[in-house]
Amino acid sequence: MPGRSLDTGPAGAAAASRRPRFLDAVSAALAIAVRPVGKGFLDACTIVGGMTLLQVRIFRAMIPPSFDYDETLRQFEKVGVRSLAVVIMTSLFVGALMLVQTGNFVRDTGATSMVGWATGLTVLAEVGPVLIGLMFSGRVGANNTAELGTMTITEQVDALRVLGIDPVRHLVVPRFVAMCVMLVLLTCIGDLFAITGAAIACQLIVGIDVRVFWQGLLEGHLVGEFVMGLVKGFFFGGAISIVSCYWGLRVEGGAEGVGRAVNNSVVTSAIAIFVVNFLVTMLWV
Amino acid sequence: MIAFQGIHKSFGDKVVLSGIDLQIRDREITFIIGASGTGKSVLMKMAAGLLTPDSGRVIVDGEDVTDFGEDRWQRIRTRYALVFQHPNLFDSMTLRENVALPLRKHRGISRKAAFFAAIEFLAMVGMEDKADLMPDEVGPSQRKRVSIARALTLDPTCAILDEPTTGLDVVASRTIDDLISRLARELGKTVVVVSHDLRSIFGVADRIIFLYKGRVHLDGPSQAFHASRDPVVRQFIGGEPDGPMET
Ligand SMILES: Nc1ncnc2c1ncn2[C@@H]1O[C@H](COP(=O)(O)OP(=O)(O)O)[C@@H](O)[C@H]1O
Ligand SMILES: [Mg+2]
Numbered sequence: 001m002p003g004r005s006l007d008t009g010p011a012g013a014a015a016a017s018r019r020p021r022f023l024d025a026v027s028a029a030l031a032i033a034v035r036p037v038g039k040g041f042l043d044a045c046t047i048v049g050g051m052t053l054l055q056v057r058i059f060r061a062m063i064p065p066s067f068d069y070d071e072t073l074r075q076f077e078k079v080g081v082r083s084l085a086v087v088i089m090t091s092l093f094v095g096a097l098m099l100v101q102t103g104n105f106v107r108d109t110g111a112t113s114m115v116g117w118a119t120g121l122t123v124l125a126e127v128g129p130v131l132i133g134l135m136f137s138g139r140v141g142a143n144n145t146a147e148l149g150t151m152t153i154t155e156q157v158d159a160l161r162v163l164g165i166d167p168v169r170h171l172v173v174p175r176f177v178a179m180c181v182m183l184v185l186l187t188c189i190g191d192l193f194a195i196t197g198a199a200i201a202c203q204l205i206v207g208i209d210v211r212v213f214w215q216g217l218l219e220g221h222l223v224g225e226f227v228m229g230l231v232k233g234f235f236f237g238g239a240i241s242i243v244s245c246y247w248g249l250r251v252e253g254g255a256e257g258v259g260r261a262v263n264n265s266v267v268t269s270a271i272a273i274f275v276v277n278f279l280v281t282m283l284w285v
Numbered sequence: 286m287i288a289f290q291g292i293h294k295s296f297g298d299k300v301v302l303s304g305i306d307l308q309i310r311d312r313e314i315t316f317i318i319g320a321s322g323t324g325k326s327v328l329m330k331m332a333a334g335l336l337t338p339d340s341g342r343v344i345v346d347g348e349d350v351t352d353f354g355e356d357r358w359q360r361i362r363t364r365y366a367l368v369f370q371h372p373n374l375f376d377s378m379t380l381r382e383n384v385a386l387p388l389r390k391h392r393g394i395s396r397k398a399a400f401f402a403a404i405e406f407l408a409m410v411g412m413e414d415k416a417d418l419m420p421d422e423v424g425p426s427q428r429k430r431v432s433i434a435r436a437l438t439l440d441p442t443c444a445i446l447d448e449p450t451t452g453l454d455v456v457a458s459r460t461i462d463d464l465i466s467r468l469a470r471e472l473g474k475t476v477v478v479v480s481h482d483l484r485s486i487f488g489v490a491d492r493i494i495f496l497y498k499g500r501v502h503l504d505g506p507s508q509a510f511h512a513s514r515d516p517v518v519r520q521f522i523g524g525e526p527d528g529p530m531e532t
Contacts, residue, residue, distance in 0.1 A: 070396075074377075155373040159432075162333050163387045163439070164363040166355075170390075 047268070051246050054168070058176050058242070061169040067177070068170055075178035080185070083139050087190050090135050091128065095194030096201035098122055099213075103206030112208050116216025123194045125225035130277055132190040133236035136183055137269035141244040144175060145265035148248025149258040157249065167249065176241040183237030184230050191229060228284050232277060239272040286311055287332050287365075287443070287477075292341035294327055301327055303499035305341070309443075314469045314476045316486050319496035320521070320530070325479045326370050328496075329447050332477075333367040334358035363391060366436035370447040370479070372428035374420040374435070380407065381416040384435045391439055406434040411460055426453045433461070437468075443475040444468060450482045458482060462489050483522065487511070495521070498531070 102118045148171065151157050160167050195217070203210040247265040251257045292305040301324035309315050317325050330336040331343055334353060342351045345361055353361075374383045384406050385399035392399070407413040410430035412423075420428055433449060446465070450458040462485045468474045469491075480486055486493060486507070493510045495503040495518060503510065503518055510518065520528035 068390075151375075154376075155369055155371065156375055158335050159369065159373045159375070161335065161355075161358075162362050162367045163390070163435070164359045165387065165390050166359060 047246075050250070051242050054172070054246050054249075055242055057168045058172055061166060061173050066169070068174055071170065072174040072177055075174045076182065079140050079175075079178045079182045082143070083136050083182075083186060084189070086135050086139055087132055087186050088193050090131055091190040091193035092197035094127060094131055095119070095123055095197030096205070098127060098194070099198035099201040100205055103202060103208060107206065107208065112212055113216050115202065115206075115208055116213040116218075117220035117222070118216075119198045119213075120195065120217045120220055120222045121225055123198065124191055124222055124229045126229075126277070126281075128191050128194050129187050129229045129232040129236065130273060132187055132233065133183065133240070133273045133277075134270060136179075136186065136236070137240045137244075137273065138266060140179065141240040141269045142262050142266050144241070144244040145248040145262045146258055148245060149251035149261045152249055152251045153254060153257065172241070172245045172249075175245060176238065179241040180234050180237035183233040183240070187230055187233030191226065228280065231284075232280050235276045235280060236273055239276050240269050243269045243272055286344075286346055286475075288342075288344040289328065289331070290342045290344065292328070292331065292338045292343070294324065294331075294336070294338050300499060302338070305496070305499070305501060307494055307501050307504065309475060309477055310492070311443075311475050312469060312473050313491040314465060314478065314489055316490040316493045317477065317479045317496065318481065318486060318493060318521070319502075321481075323496045324499060325496060326447055329367060329445050329477070329479060332445060333362060333365060335367075363439050364441055365443045365445065366439065366441035367445045368429075368433050368436045368447060368449060370451070372420075372425060372432045374428050374432055376420050379417050379419055380412065380423070380431050383420070383431060384438060387435065387438045403438070406438050407431065409437065409464060410434045411457070426457060429453065430457065430461070433464070441474070443477070445477045445479075447479045448481065449478060450480065450485055458485060461485070465489050 099115065099119045102122075103115055106112050106114045106118070148157075151171075157167050157171070160170055199210050199213055202208050202213040244265045247261040247268070251261045287309040289305045289307050292302050293300075294302040305328060317328070319325055327336060331338055332345070334350065334355075337351065342349055344350070345365070350358070350361060374380070375386070378386070381400055381403045384403035385396070388394060388399040388402055389396065394402070404413050404416060407416055410433055412427060412430050412434065415423055415427065420431075423431075429449065429452065433446065436444060436446075449461050449465075453461065465476050465478060465485075466489050469476050478485070478490075487510075490507050492504070492506055494501055495510070497517055503513060503515060510522075513519070516529045520530045
């Protein structure tokens, strides 16, 4: 008996301790797997909350409307001039590309009159605003985060605060206004160049008479899509300005921090553009 | 009047201030001195609402401002000017535009009038002939002088200057000393100066507060400071590398 108990003793103990150890391992593994998810979720809440708060502060600062004309003008110029070339280039090629894709398809089916309408629809309503928004966020949004981030770490933002000047009113509102307005304008210009690119590709690459393209485009009644594209541009401008200002104003820790913030800003802007695009399209149709 | 009551502040594990009690009296020139890294700048930023203490209260003009939000601080800040240790001019504006900005924002005057007035303030620090340069076209000590001018535009009742003469040559330093005296003696302002500059400390201070190890180590007029037998104070004045002072 004593021998048996001696035999089973350690074995039983091992069995008894094996299960909790196994459970421990499982729960530890779960914790390791879940913790980043939970942390990511909390971080996302902080970011979305912070951006919402910034938006509220922007609207509060705009009532009554008191613009700093110098700063707003400077932003208009910077935002517009910086992105014009890149918008024109992108639009020309994307318009051409859209037409080549649809053109080959409609030529095979013989429905060539569709080509103007199909290209116009996709360019005006979806591809144009989204692409221009993305280019804009990479060019203007990133630059804005870097600029505000540098101002934050060199205590220029604190300098405004101690002079009794609200950084949101002085720095963020002009950027918000400039980006909303400019992205609408740039979407207009982008639409124009995308259609031009499409027309050129239609005649020269796909070999459909450009008059067929124009006719299809004009008879397509795409005013609604055009306006929706502009509305998207407006909201993209708002989203990019809020995202880029948010990351810029919360930079910590020197040049490295600015780099991280720019990175975050571009990624968050891209996500915001797709979410806003989805929402506007859903509400519109 | 600014009062600090039992101020504690740590950054992570690093304890910077551990129980600061002091009161800045009106119309006096108070110098705050101490070794680098004792938290003088941190304390000054608390007086401007840029940092909040972990515990303790900050009282400004009899009002407990410790938990004030940004909106309520805006009101106080136009009366209390803070010049940062590191000059932080707006680098997208000329020196003149920098100085004119608070005037345009708070006085509701035209650009032209603000630019005109800005020259007077630049003249106070001897920078009027550089008015149309950008901040990065002048040296750091000149940027510092311009940031002093910018802080004085709103006619504050109290000016807090964080190391105004560090990095300035002797002549420019004495210009700043004269300015400090004039602010207090002629214009009746309260001036708080953080400084290492012994000449300006003993030249213009009404009262000297020596911070050491996160606390007020000595507080009194210049004479008391000179007469002090405290070994740490003696080492600080003498600037000896060896002694009881821990840095
Ligand atoms: N925002 C901050 N984050 C972390 N540490 C800080 C911050 N500000 C100041 N410190 C630390 O607090 C200490 C005191 O700094 P400071 O007030 O600048 O000293 P000084 O007396 O030389 O002005 C330093 O060790 C500094 O590293
Ligand atoms: Mg300091």
